[in-house]
Amino acid sequence: DAKTTQPNSMESNEEEPVHLPCNHSTISGTDYIHWYRQLPSQGPEYVIHGLTSNVNNRMASLAIAEDRKSSTLILHRATLRDAAVYYCILRDVRGSQGNLIFGKGTKLSVKP
């Protein structure tokens, strides 16, 4: 499975945008880019996913580089509730199981 690289931690101020980077230089053509987040003392929560085009939903936006070797999760206005560990995961849709392979993720701190 292709690997992802994320910074260990990032800080943001409340109500400011946050850009969380992810590098995946060995991504294959059938890998989708998924993002999950894990709030303290909770299970992971699906955030967003995409293949080639930028994606938006109610939680966040996903910007994917043209060569697909990197992507950025964008939180448009960080709130204190967005403090969590964010995981960038590649998922090969040819696989019948679709198991998730988690790295260590990026721990986002949000300051009031």
Next chain:
Amino acid sequence: NAGVTQTPKFQVLKTGQSMTLQCAQDMNHEYMSWYRQDPGMGLRLIHYSVGAGITDQGEVPNGYNVSRSTTEDFPLRLLSAAPSQTSVYFCASSSRLGPYSNQPQHFGDGTRLSIL
């Protein structure tokens, strides 16, 4: 909406004891899985199931057994608990997976297990 329910939320065991972690989902999801999370680490897959009667091993299956007799339930059994199995255990489910499927996984809130 209940989603994925895990019981118990906390448990302390002595080395050598056995126990079953329960996981139930009410979304009629075919796929269910168990992960463990150790401090400062991401989640690692223990076992998974793509439907009733079908289970398979993940990355770290040793010391754990599973069965899937119904769509709703996917219990995880520790036959003889060891201190190395002290961890937080998460159960997840998603709708049918197959080629080109991208269904998100839904996670429970975890069971915090300590083995003394």
